[in-house]
Amino acid sequence: MADFGYFSQKIGDSIDRILCESFEKRDYKMPKGRYISFCFDDFPKSAAELAAPMLESRGWRGTWYVAGGFLGKTEPHYGQMFDDGDLEKLKQNGHDFGCHTFDHIDCRDASPELIQAQCRKNMEFLTERGITDVASFAYPFGSVNLSAKRVMAPAAMALRGVKPGLNRGTVDLSMLKACGLQTDNGGIARAMSDLEALKRSDGWLIIFTHDIGPKPSPWGATQSDYSQILQAVEASDIEVVTVGDMVSRLREGAQTPTHAEAA
């Protein structure tokens, strides 16, 4: 017998996706050129210790989506999470920070009030640590529906989902595409193929991952895989930018911002 629960879930997901991509948009025109951003979500200590130096040694910086509730914790998949020392070091070294929900809640299951309270709490957490210049927010699990997008769209921050692909042409700052290195998303091969697409035409590729190490979680990457991406970028004419940098450029270059940001 057909699994109608599964089908209705799939249909529901598709409707959510179409609604999310069609409404509450903040459209900006991409400048000419090829750009890439490297992001770390949540974030595990291994990313700060192993990946940050790989970026820094090339003169690059990343964007770190902090969920304050993970501070000092040990997670089953990721191991040790960031601590205040990691945050301070990244800040000192000029990295960019993004916001997540404080307790990493799924925005699709949360009321508008709870999403707002979670963002507020996370921003307070960052502000207490001297991090005030936060230009973007990533939906935990990439999970978003129109209601959550509507709650977040008036925020000044750009919003990042997890739909893979290049941001090119006109981009929706309330639904930036991003390529995860997790295994269920094609892992490194997917990222390398997006990178090849970027070499062929202008756009902005956002790559995100979580832990880095010899035995990463399904949502992380090994050092050698990560290094493979960095080397490919290094050998290209792609410019590495933080998400914060690119958001500033989009806003500065905007002739006529639309919707919420026109006000």
Ligand SMILES: [Zn+2]
């Ligand atoms: Zn996350």
